[in-house]
Amino acid sequence: MVAQKGKDLLLKVDEAGNGGFVTLAGLRTRRIAFNAETVDITDAESAGRWRELLGGAGVQRASLSGSGIFKDAASDAALRQIFFASRVAPFQAVIPDFGTITGPFQVTALEYGGEHNGEVTFEATLESAGALVFAAL
Template identity: 60%
Template sequence: MAAQAGKDLLIKIDMDGQGSFQTVAGLRATRIALNAESVDVTTLDSPGGWRELLAGAGLRSAALSGNGVFKDAASDARMRSLFFAGDHPRCQVVIPDFGTLEGPFHIASIDYAGTHDGEATFEVSLASAGQLAFTGA
């Protein structure tokens, strides 16, 4: 597989609750972290004293984050309204030449910043809030 452009890793938000996804405007950097906690079932009888893990058990989660230039676009307004309402919108993460991850996410934080001689910026963090689906590229 060839190297991928970071600009192609996209975070999209459902704009109307009906599956109309739009890329979150102004992002310069995005990140996704997938996690799977293990369940240790090791006992004194475990073969060779090696740790044993219970297959198919444990908590799985995904965390999304991004930062960039604040543009006050429709996607920004949608994210702000969902944050204040406490809703869990469906989001998509497009991972270039890999696939798309989709499901409900909790908007954990939105940070805005700016200096007197620079652009207004924002950071957003999202945490999975239900089952996610993966569709390969």
Template identity: 50%
Template sequence: MTAQRGKDLLLKLSDASDPEAFSIIGGLRTKTLSLNTQMIDVTHSQSSGGWRELLVGGGVRQASVSGAGVFLNDASAVTVRSVFFAGETRNWQIIIPGFGTIAGAFLITNLDYAGEHDREATMALALESAGAITFAAEGA
């Protein structure tokens, strides 16, 4: 993956219709995607040289997304706020240029609003995966 502009990473939210349509929720200035897995230590008294052993394919996998910026429009702000207060999981897409798209159900776990008297109002949100996540390589 070659160097990419950070502003090109997109965060899209499903409208929960059938067929599903996705829209960009805002002008996010900072975005982070973290993919994690918990390890399961299966080390025992007979482990070679006393080295730790891990269970292959074990553990819980998760994806976390966070971002901060400004909402694209009033409709995006209302949708995100509604999804948060309803405690809904929704399908999201995280598009990483030059890499691919990560998609799946996420729960909004944090929603912040901020503003200064001489600047625009901003928001920040955090998402946690709530099911299986898929990855589609760019151009695949």
């Protein structure tokens, strides 16, 4: 992957669950992280006392996060409603020259802030809640 514009990494939500993903408005920063837990199977007979791991056995997860400003009431309301309902909803991350990650996520944090002489900002964190699908671009 060559250098890309940060604004091209998009976080989208399908609030209705009908396959119509809409970009969350006003995101200034976005991030997606993938993690996999390891399962240690090291025992007394492990070669040279080196750790051994059991491939494919750990839990995988992804987290999406973003911060910025809401440019319209609809995107603010959609994210807020999903959070307060503790609902798992379809989200999608579009990563330029890489692909899309689509699947169920739960909004685990929603924070609002603002300076006396500035705009109201928000930060949101989403955690995967099921199998994710990767599609190359």
